[in-house]
Amino acid sequence: MFKAEKSALLSALALVGSVVEKRSTIPILQNVLIEREEDRLVARLTNLDIEAKTYFKAIVIDPDFEAFTVPAGLFADIVRKLPDGAEASIERPKDGKLGSILLKSGRSKFSLQVLPASDFPEMKMPADAVRVTIPADELDRAIGACGHAMSTEETRHYLQGIFLHQSAGSEDATFVATDGHRLVKRLTQAEIGGSFKGVIIPRNTVRVLPKILPDAGDIELMVTDTVVRFVGGSSILMTKLIDGTFPDYQRIIPTDATMVATIGSKAMASAVDRVATVSGERGRAVAFSFADQQLRLKVSNPDAGDGEDEVAYEGEATIDIGFNAKYIADALANLPGDIITMSLTETGAPAVLRTNGGNPENLIVIMPMRV
Structure with missing residues (x-):
């Protein structure tokens, strides 16, 4: 045949x-x-x-x-x-x-x-779809940056994906993911042919998407309330959406930071990785002590010992706070550039990480841990 x-x-x-x-x-x-x-x-x-x-x-x-x-x-x-x-x-x-x-x-x-x-069953595309066009490399970076923050908890199905919505007052498309412990927000360039309410793209679809994205060119999305279709290269991917309401994530993002520390991301990632070795668990809390432009990192494990390291930073931050080592490592791996900023308020408040000099709306929020 x-x-x-x-x-x-x-x-x-x-x-x-x-x-x-x-x-x-x-x-x-x-x-x-x-x-x-x-x-x-x-x-x-x-x-x-x-x-x-x-x-x-x-x-x-x-x-x-x-x-x-x-x-x-x-x-x-x-x-x-x-x-x-x-x-x-x-x-x-x-x-x-x-x-x-x-x-x-x-x-x-x-x-x-x-x-x-x-x-063989066939998924049907509703007639009321809104066309959204995004550069392939932008979409790839957006879902790559958000992917690690998707929840895996079955009880909170509405967090098991990436929330896509229109940015107020602009043509950008915004991608957001959170598991309740961290949150990633990423804006992308887009051409939007109408208005659509926010939709939640399921985790399984997010994992398949990179495999159809071409190296260059645009990806066409057809967005409806129930399904989204992605057209890229020689492939078409259609997916059902998560039926649920994504939380008002803007309330989670602190806007009143009183301290900002500017740090080399590679140096910080290496130091966190080293001290976390003592814990034997990537998820164990690391103590962050900011003082006199030296960030001291410390992990204590009663069964193995202690680990300490230091990284220089710029800024007037003075605070003691704890973070999950894995969450910090994931955040640094998904923030572009060599220099990041950490915006801090108090020991019990979340920190906001951004690429230094980048779009301030592209950010990662990490909740603190008790050390």
């Missing part, structure tokens, strides 16, 4: 492991649908919450081509193990019935069972 290069088939099946659920009790959801759209073929995957479509080129498409579905994981494994540069042909069995397909490549031949293409 068609012939394609191994590389083209692999690109079409690249999202199998991210979308297809191996333990699904619905057989058709473990399959990939191969169908034709004009002079191209498209591989479609779904788990009923996410649908991915990837277009790929075929060397030859026979006139008798008919859409079919085959086990996605098995199909991908076979293609992956073909020799580099190989071509694969997909043929009907000799009886002409599409109860199975033959995959041939060189001396290799496989027969794979087929389920009807008509049984």
Whole structure:
């Protein structure tokens, strides 16, 4: 029915492991649908919450081509193990019935069972979608920066994703994630073709998204109250949204900081990593003592010992406060630039981290810990 290069088939099946659920009790959801759209073929995957479509080129498409579905994981494994540069042909069995397909490549031949293409579910796009266009690299950085702050607690499902909304008074799109202990806010350039209320993109979708983002160009989002569609490169990703209300995150961001310390991010990250070694747990609190432009970091572990380190900073901050070592490490890894600022108020109040000289709206808030 068609012939394609191994590389083209692999690109079409690249999202199998991210979308297809191996333990699904619905057989058709473990399959990939191969169908034709004009002079191209498209591989479609779904788990009923996410649908991915990837277009790929075929060397030859026979006139008798008919859409079919085959086990996605098995199909991908076979293609992956073909020799580099190989071509694969997909043929009907000799009886002409599409109860199975033959995959041939060189001396290799496989027969794979087929389920009807008509049984494959399709997600529908509502008609009232708002078009949002974001540069691919901007979107990649935004979801990368927010990803580590998404909650994993099942009881707070409305925090298990990234909140996307319009920035008041500008064309920027704002991405926010929080797990109740830390919060990340990131603005991106955007062209927005209307108004939409904030939506929560699920954690699983956030993890798949980077795999469809091209190195350059724009990503088109079609945003509705129930689903969002992302079009990037040769792929289209559609996802259901989390049904819930994201908290009023602006109330969490301190606006009355009385102290600001400017610190080298790499030096601080290295020092935090060193002292946290003593704790044996990345989540143990690290004591931060700001005084006389020297930040002293300390960890005490009754079972192992103590660890101390120092980092120079600029500013008039004078405060003793504790933070989760992992949260600090994640924040520093996701703030661009070599210099960061920490805005502080008091021992029991959260700190705000920003890139020095960057957009003040791009920030990370970290709640303190008792040391």
